[in-house]
Amino acid sequence: MANDKKKPVILITNDDGITAPGIRNLVEAVKGLGKIVVVAPDKAQSGMGHAITIGQPLRMNKVELFDDIEAWQTSGTPVDCVKLAVDKILHRKPDICLSGINHGANHSINVIYSGTMSAAMEAAIESIPSIGFSLLDYRFEADFTASRFYIRKIVEKVLSQKNEKHFLLNVNIPSVPLKEIKGVKVCKQAYAKYEEDFTERLDPQGKKYYWLTGEFVNFDKGKDTDVWALQNSYISVVPVQFDLTNYTLKKQLEKNWKIK
Template sequence: MAVSKRKKKDPVILVTNDDGVMAPGIRNLVEAVKDLGKVVVVAPDKPQSGMGHAITIGSPLRLHQVNLMDGVEAWSCNGTPVDCVKLAVDKILGGKPDICVSGINHGANHSINVIYSGTMSAAIEASIESIPSIGFSLLDYSMEADFTAARRYANIIVKKILSQKSDKHLCLNVNFPPVTDDLIKGIKVCRQAYAKYEEDFDERKDPGGKKYYWLTGAFVNFDKGKDTDVWALANNYVSVVPVQFDLTNYVLKTKLEKTFHK
C-alpha cells in the first residue's frame, strides 16, 4: 500500500472516530483541523460506540479508500477504532503522525464514559504509541447536531498542542456542552468526575418466547466537586481532562507496600 505523500513542514494529523467514517462528527473534525496540517482519515466502516479498547484478533482486517471530502485522504476499516490507529501508523502513514485526533463523538465521553468509549480508546492507543492525542465529544447524540462551537474550539485546542512541545504520551479528553458558541464560557481543565450509569436490564421475550435483555439505566453524578468535567459541562465550559493509560493507583501502592512488608 502506498505511503501518503506529504510536505515535511506540515504536521501530519491522523483523524479517526468510533461513529464511523461517514458520521457528521468526523467531517466536522476534519473541517476543524484541515488548515493546521496534512490530514489523513482512517476510521471504522460502521459505528463502533462502546467498543472500548477492543482489537480484532482471528479475522482479517481490510482497508478501503473512500471519498469523504475533497482533498482529504480517507480510509475505512472493518475493525475497531484501535485497529484503525494501528493500521494507520503501520500501513497508511508508514510512520507516526504528529498528532491523532478522534471524534467528534456524538454523545458524552465525560466521567466513566472514558472507560467504554471507542473514541477515547483510539486516542489512548495513539498515546501508547507515543503520539500526542485528543478525543473530542459533543453532548448531543443527534445526527443533526450543531457542531459550530465544537469545530471552533477543536481548532483552538489542536493548534495550541501543535504549537508547543508536548509530552509524547499526552492524551486529552475534550467534551463540548450542547449549546451555541455564544453561550460557551471558555475552556476549563478538569479532573474526571466520579459519575456513572446506574444500570438495569429490561427483560423481554421474543416471538418464540425466549428471554432477551436491553441495557437501560440513568446517569448519576456522585461527585459534587466544581473542578470536574461534569460540572464544567453543566456550566457551559468546554471540559479538558488529561488522561493516561497507566492505571496504577500509586497511593494504594504505597499503602500496600507497607502492608506486605511488615
C-alpha cells in the same frame, strides 16, 4: 512538495463510523493546519473500548468522502484503525491523532468504555500526542458550530507547543450555541457512573432478551470536574493517562503487606 513535508501530519479517526457527521466536522475544524489523513471504522463501533480484532481478517479500502483528503475505512475497531494507519498507511507516526467528534458524552466513567477515547489512547501509547473530542448531543443533525470553533483553537495550541511523551486529552463540548459557551476549563474526571438495569423483553418468537438501560448518577459534587464544567456551559479538558497504577495504595501495600 517541500511545504507539504514541513506540515504536521494529522491522523483523524472515530468510533461512530467514517460516514458520521462528527468526523466530517472534525476534518472541517482542522483543515489547513496540516496534512490530514482519515482512517476510521466502516460502521459504528461505540462502546468498543480498547478492543482489537483477533482471529479474523481486517479489511481496509480507500474512500472518497472528504474532497481532496486521503481517507480509508476499515472493518476493525477504533484502536485497529490507529494501528493500521501508523503501520500500513502512513508508515510513520503522525504528529497528532484526533478522535471524534463523538456523538454523545465521554465524560467521567464513559472514558473507560469509549471507542473514541481508546483510539486516542492507543495513539498516546505510541507516543503520538492525542485528543479525543465529544459533543453532548447524540442526534445525527447535531449542531457542531461551537465544536469546530473550539477544536481548532485547542489543536492549534497543542501543535504549537512541545508535549510530553504520552500527551492525551479528553475534551467534551456542551450542547449549547457558541455564544453561550463560557470558555475552556481544565478539569479532573468526575466520579460518576450509570446505575444500570437490564430490561427483560420477549422477541417475536417469545424468547427472552435483555436491553441495557440505566440512569446517570454523579457522586462528585466538586466544581473542578468535567461533569460540573459541562453542566455550567464550559468545555471540559481532562488530561488522561493509561497508567492505571494506584500509587497511594501501592505505597500502603509496600508498607503493610509482609507476605512471604
